Amino acid sequence: MHERRSxxxxxxxxxxxxxxxxxxxxxxxxIGDFVYLDGAYQRVRDMRSAGTATHRVLIFAGREPWVMREAxxxxxxxxLL
Known part of the structure; x- marks a missing residue:
């Protein structure tokens, strides 16, 4: 069995x-962009404001929402470009 080295x-x-x-x-x-999370590319299905313009709550299909706090x-x- 191969173990990944740090x-x-x-x-x-x-x-x-x-x-x-x-x-x-x-x-x-x-909406429609992809973000790499937890080893897979997740497509943004919807989003919400997280109280400030510098934070967004991204919503995906089949995964819990995720707060994007930085670039x-x-x-x-x-x-879509």
Whole structure:
């Protein structure tokens, strides 16, 4: 059995097909964007304000909502650019 050593980088799968990645602040995320969480790309289905413009609650299908508090790489479908 192979154990991952701490100095080995985590393997991140390629982004969803037909998307372009960019580092975006929470107020620039859109419905339809993808965010990499817990080892998988999650598509934003809906979102809510978290009280400030610098925080967003992102809602996904099949996963609990997640609060985005800082800029993060998101992947936007080319058709939504």
């Amino acid at each position: 100095e080995e980088p985590l393997s991140v799968p390629p982004p969803p097909r037909g998307t372009i990645g960019s580092t975006r602040p929470p107020n620039d995320v859109r 993060r790489t998101t992947y936007r479908p080319i058709g």
